[in-house]
Amino acid sequence: MNWNRQHLLDLQSLSAAEITLLLDTARDFRSFGERDVKKASTLRGKTVINLFVEPSTRTRISFELAAVRLSADVINFTAEASSLKKGETLRDTVRNLEALGADFIVMRHGASGAPHFLARFARAHVVNAGDGAHEHPTQGLLDVFTIRERKGTVRGLKVTILGDILYSRVARSNIWALLKLGADVTLCGPPTLVPRVFEKLGCRVVWNIEEAIRDADVVNLLRIQHERQRKSMFPSIGEYASLFGLNQARLRLLKPDALIMHPGPINRGVEIESGIADGPQSVILEQVSNGLAVRMAVLCLLAGAGSVPAVGTVADGATA
Amino acid sequence: MNWNRQHLLDLQSLSAAEITLLLDTARDFRSFGERDVKKASTLRGKTVINLFVEPSTRTRISFELAAVRLSADVINFTAEASSLKKGETLRDTVRNLEALGADFIVMRHGASGAPHFLARFARAHVVNAGDGAHEHPTQGLLDVFTIRERKGTVRGLKVTILGDILYSRVARSNIWALLKLGADVTLCGPPTLVPRVFEKLGCRVVWNIEEAIRDADVVNLLRIQHERQRKSMFPSIGEYASLFGLNQARLRLLKPDALIMHPGPINRGVEIESGIADGPQSVILEQVSNGLAVRMAVLCLLAGAGSVPAVGTVADGATA
Amino acid sequence: MNWNRQHLLDLQSLSAAEITLLLDTARDFRSFGERDVKKASTLRGKTVINLFVEPSTRTRISFELAAVRLSADVINFTAEASSLKKGETLRDTVRNLEALGADFIVMRHGASGAPHFLARFARAHVVNAGDGAHEHPTQGLLDVFTIRERKGTVRGLKVTILGDILYSRVARSNIWALLKLGADVTLCGPPTLVPRVFEKLGCRVVWNIEEAIRDADVVNLLRIQHERQRKSMFPSIGEYASLFGLNQARLRLLKPDALIMHPGPINRGVEIESGIADGPQSVILEQVSNGLAVRMAVLCLLAGAGSVPAVGTVADGATA
Numbered sequence: 001m002n003w004n005r006q007h008l009l010d011l012q013s014l015s016a017a018e019i020t021l022l023l024d025t026a027r028d029f030r031s032f033g034e035r036d037v038k039k040a041s042t043l044r045g046k047t048v049i050n051l052f053v054e055p056s057t058r059t060r061i062s063f064e065l066a067a068v069r070l071s072a073d074v075i076n077f078t079a080e081a082s083s084l085k086k087g088e089t090l091r092d093t094v095r096n097l098e099a100l101g102a103d104f105i106v107m108r109h110g111a112s113g114a115p116h117f118l119a120r121f122a123r124a125h126v127v128n129a130g131d132g133a134h135e136h137p138t139q140g141l142l143d144v145f146t147i148r149e150r151k152g153t154v155r156g157l158k159v160t161i162l163g164d165i166l167y168s169r170v171a172r173s174n175i176w177a178l179l180k181l182g183a184d185v186t187l188c189g190p191p192t193l194v195p196r197v198f199e200k201l202g203c204r205v206v207w208n209i210e211e212a213i214r215d216a217d218v219v220n221l222l223r224i225q226h227e228r229q230r231k232s233m234f235p236s237i238g239e240y241a242s243l244f245g246l247n248q249a250r251l252r253l254l255k256p257d258a259l260i261m262h263p264g265p266i267n268r269g270v271e272i273e274s275g276i277a278d279g280p281q282s283v284i285l286e287q288v289s290n291g292l293a294v295r296m297a298v299l300c301l302l303a304g305a306g307s308v309p310a311v312g313t314v315a316d317g318a319t320a
Numbered sequence: 321m322n323w324n325r326q327h328l329l330d331l332q333s334l335s336a337a338e339i340t341l342l343l344d345t346a347r348d349f350r351s352f353g354e355r356d357v358k359k360a361s362t363l364r365g366k367t368v369i370n371l372f373v374e375p376s377t378r379t380r381i382s383f384e385l386a387a388v389r390l391s392a393d394v395i396n397f398t399a400e401a402s403s404l405k406k407g408e409t410l411r412d413t414v415r416n417l418e419a420l421g422a423d424f425i426v427m428r429h430g431a432s433g434a435p436h437f438l439a440r441f442a443r444a445h446v447v448n449a450g451d452g453a454h455e456h457p458t459q460g461l462l463d464v465f466t467i468r469e470r471k472g473t474v475r476g477l478k479v480t481i482l483g484d485i486l487y488s489r490v491a492r493s494n495i496w497a498l499l500k501l502g503a504d505v506t507l508c509g510p511p512t513l514v515p516r517v518f519e520k521l522g523c524r525v526v527w528n529i530e531e532a533i534r535d536a537d538v539v540n541l542l543r544i545q546h547e548r549q550r551k552s553m554f555p556s557i558g559e560y561a562s563l564f565g566l567n568q569a570r571l572r573l574l575k576p577d578a579l580i581m582h583p584g585p586i587n588r589g590v591e592i593e594s595g596i597a598d599g600p601q602s603v604i605l606e607q608v609s610n611g612l613a614v615r616m617a618v619l620c621l622l623a624g625a626g627s628v629p630a631v632g633t634v635a636d637g638a639t640a
Numbered sequence: 641m642n643w644n645r646q647h648l649l650d651l652q653s654l655s656a657a658e659i660t661l662l663l664d665t666a667r668d669f670r671s672f673g674e675r676d677v678k679k680a681s682t683l684r685g686k687t688v689i690n691l692f693v694e695p696s697t698r699t700r701i702s703f704e705l706a707a708v709r710l711s712a713d714v715i716n717f718t719a720e721a722s723s724l725k726k727g728e729t730l731r732d733t734v735r736n737l738e739a740l741g742a743d744f745i746v747m748r749h750g751a752s753g754a755p756h757f758l759a760r761f762a763r764a765h766v767v768n769a770g771d772g773a774h775e776h777p778t779q780g781l782l783d784v785f786t787i788r789e790r791k792g793t794v795r796g797l798k799v800t801i802l803g804d805i806l807y808s809r810v811a812r813s814n815i816w817a818l819l820k821l822g823a824d825v826t827l828c829g830p831p832t833l834v835p836r837v838f839e840k841l842g843c844r845v846v847w848n849i850e851e852a853i854r855d856a857d858v859v860n861l862l863r864i865q866h867e868r869q870r871k872s873m874f875p876s877i878g879e880y881a882s883l884f885g886l887n888q889a890r891l892r893l894l895k896p897d898a899l900i901m902h903p904g905p906i907n908r909g910v911e912i913e914s915g916i917a918d919g920p921q922s923v924i925l926e927q928v929s930n931g932l933a934v935r936m937a938v939l940c941l942l943a944g945a946g947s948v949p950a951v952g953t954v955a956d957g958a959t960a
Contacts, residue, residue, distance in 0.1 A: 033741030037685030038713075045357030047385065058736070061715055065687065065740055068713045073358075073388045075381055086545075088585035096378070096584065099608035100385055101353030225726075264736065265728035288739035365677030367705065393678075393708045395701055406865075408905035416698070416904065419928035420705055421673030 003301040007119045007126040010135040011176040019177055023145050025297035026290070030149070032069065033292055042300055043072035048104040049097050052129070053079045053090075056108050058264065059129050059138075062288075063106045066295035072104075090114065091121065098124050104299065107131075125302040133167045138298060139263055140173025142291040144181060146283055147218055149290070150259055155182035160212045162244060163222030163271065164193045170222060170263050175201060188212035189222075189244060209244050214253050220261040221246060221271045237270055247273045251281075259283050323621040327439045327446040330455040331496040339497055343465050345617035346610070350469070352389065353612055362620055363392035368424040369417050372449070373399045373410075376428050378584065379449050379458075382608075383426045386615035392424075410434065411441065418444050424619065427451075445622040453487045458618060459583055460493025462611040464501060466603055467538055469610070470579055475502035480532045482564060483542030483591065484513045490542060490583050495521060508532035509542075509564060529564050534573050540581040541566060541591045557590055567593045571601075579603050643941040647759045647766040650775040651816040659817055663785050665937035666930070670789070672709065673932055682940055683712035688744040689737050692769070693719045693730075696748050698904065699769050699778075702928075703746045706935035712744075730754065731761065738764050744939065747771075765942040773807045778938060779903055780813025782931040784821060786923055787858055789930070790899055795822035800852045802884060803862030803911065804833045810862060810903050815841060828852035829862075829884060849884050854893050860901040861886060861911045877910055886912045891919075899923050 001021050011019065032038060048067040050060050055078065067074045077097070084093055094105060104125045107115050112132030119126050130136040148154050159178050165171045165187045178185050179202050186204040187194050188211075199205050206212040213219050224240060241247075246260065251273075254260075260272070260282045268274040277284060321341055331339065352358060368387040370380050375398065387394045397417070404413055410429075417425060424445045427435050432452030439446050450456040468474050479498050485491045485507045495518075498505050505523040507514050508531075519525050526532040533539050544560060561567075566580065571593075574580075580592070580602045588594040597604060641661050651659065672678060688707040690700050695718065707714045717737070724733055730749075737745060744765045747755050752772030759766050770776040788794050799818050805811045805827045815838075818825050825843040827834050828851075839845050846852040853859050864880060881887075886900065891913075894900075900912070900922045908914040917924060 033739075035685070038687060038741055039685035045355070045359035045389075047358060057717060061717065061737075062740060064715060065713070069685075073385070075384060077377060077381065086585050087587055089588065092584075092586060092588075095605055096608050097381075099353075099605040100382060100612055101358055101609075264732075265726050266732060267727055268729065268732075285735055285739040288736050289741075292740055365675070365679035365709075367678060393705070395704060397697060397701065406905050407907055409908065412904075412906060412908075415925055416928050417701075419673075419925040420702060420932055421678055421929070 006302070008137055008298050008302060009115050009119055009126065009128050011137045011140045011173045012135065014180070016180045019141070019144070019180055022141055022294070022297055022301065023148060025301055026145050026293040029293040029296040030290070032296065033289055038069050039071065040069065041071045043067065043070040043303060046072045046103040046303065047101050048072045048074045048106060049102045050074065050076045050106050051097070052077070052108045053084065054108045054110045056130065059108065062291050063129060063295055066292055066299060070296060070299060094118055094122060098122065104302070127298060127302070130169055132169065134169055135173045136169040137173050138291065138295055139170050140177045142287055142294040143174050143220060143261060144177045145294055146261065146287050146290050147259065150283060151217065154178065157183045157217040158186065158215050159183045159218040159220065160186040160188055160216040161220045161222065162188045162209065162212065163224065165189055165198065166193045166195060168222050174220060175203060186212050186216070209250060210253055213250060216258055217255065218259045218261060219246065219254065223263060223265065224267055224270050241270050245271055245273065246276055251276055261287060264288065326622070328457055328618050328622060329435050329439055329446065329448050331457045331460045331493045332455065336500045339461070339464070339500055342461055342614070342617055342621065343468060345621055346465050346613040349613035349616040350610070352616065353609055358389050359391065360389065361391045363387065363390040363623060366392045366423040366623065367421050368392045368394045368426060369422045370394065370396045371417070371425050371427045372397070373404065374428045374430045376450065379428060382611050383449060383615055386612055386619060390616060390619060410437070414438055414442060418442065424622070447618060447622070450489055452489065454489050455493045456489040457493050458611065458615055459490050460497045462607055462614040463494050463540060463581060464497045465614055466581065466607050466610050467579065470603060471537065474498065477503045477537040478506065478535050479503045479538040479540065480506040480508060480536040481540045481542065482508050482529065482532065483544065485509055485518065486513045486515060488542050494540060495523060506532050506536065529570065530573055533570060536578055537575065538579045538581060539566065539574065543583060543585065544587055544590050561590050565591055565593065566596055571596055574601070581607060584608065646942070648777055648938050648942060649755050649759055649766065649768050651777045651780045651813045652775065656820045659781070659784070659820055662781055662934070662937055662941065663788060665941055666785050666933040669933035669936040670930065672936065673929055678709050679711065680709065681711045683707065683710040683943060686712045686743040686943065687741050688712045688714045688746060689742045690714065690716045690746050691737070692717070692748045693724065694748045694750045696770065699748060702931050703769060703935055706932055706939060710936060710939060734758055734762060738762065744942070767938060767942070770809055772809065774809055775813045776809040777813050778931065778935055779810050780817045782927055782934040783814050783860060783901060784817045785934055786901065786927050786930050787899065790923060791857065794818065797823045797857040798826065798855050799823045799858040799860065800826040800828060800856040801860045801862065802828050802849065802852065803864065805829055805838065806833045806835060808862050814860060815843060826852050826856065849890065850893055853890060856898055857895065858899045858901060859886065859894065863903060863905065864907055864910050881910050885910060886916055888913060891916055894921070901927060904928065
């Protein structure tokens with residue numbers, strides 16, 4: 001199969017075959033970060049703009065490293081002090097970046113659908129690095145990639161996502177990828193944040209954590225966002241931890257080989273007890289490493305390098 | 321002709337021949353941004369410091385890309401949290417950057433004449449990226465470059481600059497370049513912002529927009545700076561738009577082949593009606609692309625690479 | 641002698657032989673900044689993260705240039721808007737950076753001992769770029785390097801350090817390096833900032849500046865930190881200048897070949913009279929250049945490139 005899309009906007013519109021191609025390509029880059037010389041020439045002379053209208057050090061660095069290791073030139077563009085603050089429209093900002101020869105625009109934006117809006121006119125490749133509460137497709141990909149690497153397959157697995165599902169782009173991207181690849185998805189959290197409407201997508205909605213995790217092959221804990229906690233929909237941090245936090249008592253309910261995931265940054269003692277985050281079932285840091293592999297794969301596929309040439313280039317980088 | 325200057329400080333002190341050499345060199349880089357591999361090795365191992373004491377994402381990115389595509393190492397140095405804030409003089413900051421091996425110092429500064437001050441002692445090449453209300457030479461160059469590419473020549477053309485002329489470094493650099501290359505320059509805007517004193521430079525001053533644009537071959541609309549609007553000298557935004565904004569009624573007065581220019585970022589509905597900015601006479605995005613070519617040319621000429629070797633290097637980049 | 645340490649955390653724990661190896665290696669890079677092509681391939685494909693939890697433009701740029709000129713990929717990570725602000729622990733931040741393949745973590749941190757804490761679990765090379773009032777080892781190295789280059793040796797020299805010794809990491813790193821290499825160290829400043837306890841390290845403590853500088857071969861003036869002046873322990877700026885500032889009258893007490901040093905940024909008219917900073921005895925800008933050489937040496941030695949291969953690589957860069 002070949003990759004035919006110009007942009008990566010979401011996982012909802014991708015087919016299972018496309019997601020699988022992305023994961024297969026990411027595999028070629030899986031151990032790239034452990035190499036002695038982490039450099040391939042695939043994107044030499046290409047320009048990647050990190051357009052982060054909403055701040056995010058973690059995702060920005062992952063994309064920046066993915067691009068730089070593929071030898072692209074990377075420009076970081078943040079909303080502060082930028083022309084967006086001077087009343088320029090997003091469309092004009094992007095057209096300006098394209099006039100400067102941007103090949104990729106990696107965008108984080110607070111408004112759901114912002115990258116889809118760009119894609120209507122952009123000549124550059126648009127990569128959604130998180131749009132509002134809508135999607136965060138590379139996070140969804142790195143999560144299913146991590147599951148597939150560990151479990152061999154995604155099909156038939158029972159995956160439980162725990163936390164603020166309603167406002168989480170991470171949850172949404174995970175749900176699409178998991179369902180398309182044939183997993184059984186259970187969503188769990190306070191009823192205000194996990195409404196029954198998600199059942200229409202094909203998920204199971206459970207408000208009791210013990211019930212939600214008992215049979216799970218994977219438990220994915222979302223981050224509780226202190227900094228934008230929704231007062232009316234959310235219990236206190238302490239109450240959340242006691243009702244939905246993963247602690248030792250709940251860990252004993254889990255299958256011994258169940259994976260524990262978290263998109264980070266983790267709040268030790270809130271979503272997850274500190275020892276569990278560092279325990280043998282946790283794959284949290286693998287997710288981070290895999291994120292880099294997934295982002296390199298995304299850039300390569302969009303650039304038209306495709307999966308087979310990419311492998312060649314990787315070998316190329318290894319001998320450089 | 322050869323380039324003999326160490327710095328690019330302003331256009332006022334350049335000869336027509338020097339400006340022409342800059343434009344001719346920029347031509348070699350005109351389509352560089354559309355290449356598959358946007359990389360030449362001309363400035364490999366050289367260090368470019370973007371010393372932006374006044375913030376500017378747009379100009380900074382253009383210089384950064386120009387330098388990076390010529391393979392220079394680029395360091396971004398902004399005034400926030402820097403040693404300038406700790407009481408260090410500008411002279412000492414620059415000497416420190418030179419002690420670190422800076423080859424180029426690209427400086428944006430709020431004080432008119434700041435780059436000329438540096439040039440008195442700097443060993444590095446100083447490039448003025450905008451100093452107060454004084455000059456913005458690369459903007460002036462990219463504007464005349466755009467005109468010349470479109471019209472074949474600048475000599476004899478009627479160019480109207482519209483807006484806040486008094487406080488605009490863009491206007492000043494345009495005026496110098498246009499007059500030296502033999503254009504007829506008309507300035508137009510509210511009388512408080514377009515005083516008669518500009519006539520002494522050889523420009524025509526007109527306060528009525530219809531009169532100012534009727535015969536023009538080029539209309540260059542300056543940006544209205546919401547963020548530092550001068551209360552006592554300036555009508556309201558709405559009043560400005562109705563008196564001096566380029567709208568459909570005024571567009572009909574223009575010659576059909578008159579170019580419409582704007583240094584960006586544009587305020588749609590203020591200086592220019594939205595449809596006109598995207599219309600067939602607008603060359604606003606070409607200006608952005610040309611800015612990159614001009615800045616690459618400036619760096620190459622200052623580096624002593626000269627116009628002929630630069631072409632060689634470009635070819636070099638193309639095959640890489 | 642070979643280098644055997646994974647990290648550079650402080651100078652206190654290094655032997656004289658290790659410090660000497662660092663200085664000898666730095667020598668290979670001394671004139672690197674004046675080269676036409678400032679590029680060596682030593683660290684190609686390596687990732688250096690500048691983790692600056694406390695801001696510092698000057699030191700960050702020096703490390704960034706050192707790494708970039710050795711062809712490493714550099715990511716700047718500042719505390720603002722980062723995951724550290726979202727409640728992530730420093731340990732988790734660093735583990736995440738390692739999961740992204742970081743080879744070097746260059747850290748500036750407000751807490752004394754923060755890099756030692758990282759070193760307990762880090763797989764990457766940790767370089768201390770200043771921790772609280774504890775140490776700033778590369779500053780100490782560049783200072784003794786500058787002295788050795790100028791005087792031929794450090795052994796037997798009389799070195800006076802002037803200023804806020806108590807809270808200065810620069811002073812502490814200098815003291816360790818100087819004593820290990822056999823210098824006689826005199827500390828001078830207001831008694832509140834130069835307590836007698838420093839005599840236990842082997843230094844001489846003198847509260848009268850004339851006495852402290854009379855026989856000195858080197859006078860190292862520390863920076864008075866306006867921005868965090870300690871009210872209860874410190875006279876006014878004016879009083880400091882008159883009691884401890886280096887002025888023309890005091891300059892006449894100095895040996896004619898005594899070196900005048902300052903870590904920068906300098907406060908002209910406070911620690912040092914303006915003319916003296918620019919005078920023939922001042923080596924302040926040499927210190928800046930030497931800082932780059934020292935940091936390149938540190939990165940190379942930690943990377944295991946060692947001193948001999950580094951020379952090869954340098955030659956390599958020169959012909960590129």
